[in-house]
Amino acid sequence: MQRLFNGFTLFLLIVLTSCYDTPRDSSIDCDTSCIASTEPIIYGQTTLYIDIVHGDNIHGDGSREKPYKNISYALNLMENNNTTIDCLYLSGGEYNSQNGETFPITIPHGMDIRTYNDENQSVTLQGSGYSKLQNKSVSIVATGDNNLYNLSLSSNETIGIIVLDKNSILSNITLYDNQVALIAYNDAHVILEESNISHNINGIEIYDNASLKLLNTLIADNDVGVILSDNGIIDQSSNDTSIINNTDCDFFTNGNNDLFLQGINWDQNRSDFNVEEGCSDGNNIVNQGIGTVSYQEISNSETPLFNTENEIYIISPQYGETLYSTTPTIKFDNAQQNRYIMVTLWKDKPIIRDKTIQNPYSIVWYWHTGMDGDEGDGIAYEKGATPINGEINTDSPQVAKPLTRGRAYYIAIWEWDNGGIKIISSSITSFFYIK
Helix, strand or coil: CCCCCCCCCCCCCCCCCCCCCCCCCCCCCCCCCCCCCCCCCCCCCCEEEECCCCCCCCCCCCCCCCCECCHHHHHHHHHHCCCCCCEEEECCEEEEHHHCCCCCEEECCCCEEEECCCCCCCEEEECCEEECCCCEEEEEEECCCCEEEEEEEECCCCEEEEECCCEEEEEEEEECCCCEEEEECCCCEEEEECCEEECCCEEEEECCCCEEEEECCEEECCCEEEEECCCCEECCCCECEEEECCCCEEEEECCCCCEECCCEECCCCCCCCCCECCCCCCEEEEECCCCCEECCCCCCCCCCCCCCCEECEEEECCCCEEECCCCCCEEEECCCCCCEEEEEEECCCCCEECCEECCHHHEEEEEECCCCCCCCCCECHHHCEECECCECCCCCCEECCCCCCCEEEEEEEEEECCCCCCEEEECCCEEEEEC
8 A cells, every 4th residue: 555546445534624724715615625634644635745855756655744755746646547636735845856846737627736834834836847738838737726825936937827727716926037927818717815926027917718816916026017918807806916116017908808906006006197008117007908997996975075065966977987088078967057167077086175175186177167168068178178287277277188098087076156255066076987
């Protein structure tokens, strides 16, 4: 019984009653067969242990007491014996070709790779090899439904990890010095959490119908942070993630979908820049696709902007509407019919304190009743003006500049009494998208 896979079926020596490192995403069920035990599970086990320092491919059996030395050896053994393993547990050390590791490491469908002993130990994979599966040189190929935990990986300037299909969680992963750190294809849904993607040529590339969810992750100091093509998508529930300080651009898309990136920090500011057309000079978001890219924190109030008793109703653009013109007409219902009205478009949500605008520099367009315009048919965009240094009451208004495609804008309207002293009506803070 020195060989692990001898055709016999034996029962596990312990009763598995709880999950080890349950994935944070509740939509993915915990696999109760993939559990670290305080006692070794041997012969017929669903878990294998690998120790690059103390393991032995010849005399080991894959148990915790007698681990194998190399990941690739264990995977080849599984393939040759047509056996399924749910988890590979790695002990600390550097897994590279000098230590007998063979790349690429192709992870079978449904198998996880985790660490054992000390959760904070350093497990480093360094190296790459030609993958017939993808016709590329790569370190790890995850074929689908694979979860990877607590790994540091460098592919020597080739591809770090390719995820081919299904659901996968990559948690506490560090990817550096790769040509591309992570690629997702087909219908792969990748959750990348508590990870660091830095000092690569391209950080992450998403193709086909793949999707990426980012949680508490840093993507920084690459040439390009994230590239998205085809029908790829960034999950709207992404949060607490920064895509910053990437040399050419932080995010590039030439895909087909509308994208909502509000949970991502861009150079520590989620809204203080525009979507660009070219990926150079560290631009934040570059959109060459056909969809809208929205990246602001869109939060709105159901109460009037100035907390007035009377409300001005915005007719167009409608709340959350997507427009195809960068010079939209503004329509509203002014029930009080007073003479002094101000209409404003903002790149950030208006901040009002003590009936005073706190962020006037966020206003990108305005119109008031001292300017030309037909309120009955709506205010034509060209009748308004672009503020000068946040000033919206200049004697010589600046010609209105078109809005920027690919982002959202806020709209707010208010009016004074006929003496031009007291604000008596205002709208809620609404928003719309420009596509």
